Amino acid sequence: MSLSMYGASVPVLRQGLQNLQTILTKAVEFADNKKVASDVMAASRLAIDMVPLSRQVQIACDTAKGCGARLAGVENPSVADEEKTLQELQHRVEKTLGFLSQLSPEQFVGSEDKAIQLNFPGITLNFKGQDYLQQFVLPNFYFHISTAYGILRHIGVDIGKKDYLGAIGGV
Amino acid sequence: MSLSMYGASVPVLRQGLQNLQTILTKAVEFADNKKVASDVMAASRLAIDMVPLSRQVQIACDTAKGCGARLAGVENPSVADEEKTLQELQHRVEKTLGFLSQLSPEQFVGSEDKAIQLNFPGITLNFKGQDYLQQFVLPNFYFHISTAYGILRHIGVDIGKKDYLGAIGGV
Numbered sequence A, B: 001m002s003l004s005m006y007g008a009s010v011p012v013l014r015q016g017l018q019n020l021q022t023i024l025t026k027a028v029e030f031a032d033n034k035k036v037a038s039d040v041m042a043a044s045r046l047a048i049d050m051v052p053l054s055r056q057v058q059i060a061c062d063t064a065k066g067c068g069a070r071l072a073g074v075e076n077p078s079v080a081d082e083e084k085t086l087q088e089l090q091h092r093v094e095k096t097l098g099f100l101s102q103l104s105p106e107q108f109v110g111s112e113d114k115a116i117q118l119n120f121p122g123i124t125l126n127f128k129g130q131d132y133l134q135q136f137v138l139p140n141f142y143f144h145i146s147t148a149y150g151i152l153r154h155i156g157v158d159i160g161k162k163d164y165l166g167a168i169g170g171v
Helices: A010-034 A038-042 A053-072 A086-101 A129-155 A161-165 B010-034 B038-042 B053-072 B086-101 B129-155 B161-165
Strands: A115-120 A123-128 B115-120 B123-128
Touching: A010 A038, A010 A053, A010 A086, A010 A129, A010 A161, A010 B129, A038 A053, A038 A086, A053 A086, A053 A129, A115 A129, A123 A129, A129 A161, A129 B010, A129 B129, A129 B161, A161 B129, B010 B038, B010 B053, B010 B086, B010 B129, B010 B161, B038 B053, B038 B086, B053 B086, B053 B129, B115 B129, B123 B129, B129 B161
Parallel strands: none
Antiparallel strands: A115 A123, B115 B123
16 A cells, blocks of 8 residues: 555545534434524634634535635636535535545546645645645544534533544554 | 655755744834733733633644654654743744754655654644644644734734745746
8 A cells, every 4th residue: 555645635534524424413312402503603702803603504505615626627616605504514525525525546646746726715825735734634524524523512412522523544 | 756755844944933023023023112021921821711812823833843853763852842922932932843854755765655643631632744744743733823913903903914934936
């Protein structure tokens, strides 16, 4: 086995998104039990000037989708950020998992040296593929999933590190 | 350039720890300005049943140190978890950076297939080196740094995504 850009991205992102689904499922159960509206949950924040749970999930999904598309060299499908409920967020995660599952290892060959440019309002970032994955994608991806987790823990949802990490290490 | 276990771990962990230092430095400034005791900051939590800022930093450091030691095949030095202030936590991060800087790429050759066993109370995890890095180390490392960030944002410390990501993409 040797390291590959595909192996360091797609399976890793898919596992993170599957764990996010687990966490969102427990959030749905919590909302049902507490009779809290799903959109109130999705609008929750850790700080008044941080984006809410819904946006944390959207950005995690977009980070994963953009990584797959840019490294594989396929079109990055635009997705509207319209989710207002936990169930809609789960659907967004599911769609992202579906997109990633269509990508093949062959499409990623050589992508470690590929020039990747990201344009944000007022700032342009330039990476080689490997740096894009390691310095931008993975830190951001885990940031938004961890923050989604933190928002739900702060609310009182019964989730733990095992939900965040998923089934690993043979257990 | 091709992917390597060293390149996918040590520089990535070092960058995350350097960004954590930036965040802790802003936390120190905040505490000074607000006349808040440093140990009160370090004891802050996102939820009553989550570990405090001090422990988030300790675990991030231990995750990075353990990764470096296990993949390089050197002794994993034991460090007591005694930090009570932000300044002591900064020192812990600095020590961890120093440990990682002593490791060389040659020590990591072949570590993607190396058997890694982690023993926790009541649970044993078994990985190949690459899975250990991708499924355990990086998700945990970013989780604890993101949670440290979330705790400080929740308190009101003036930090942003740029502090978390550091200098990347040529800017």
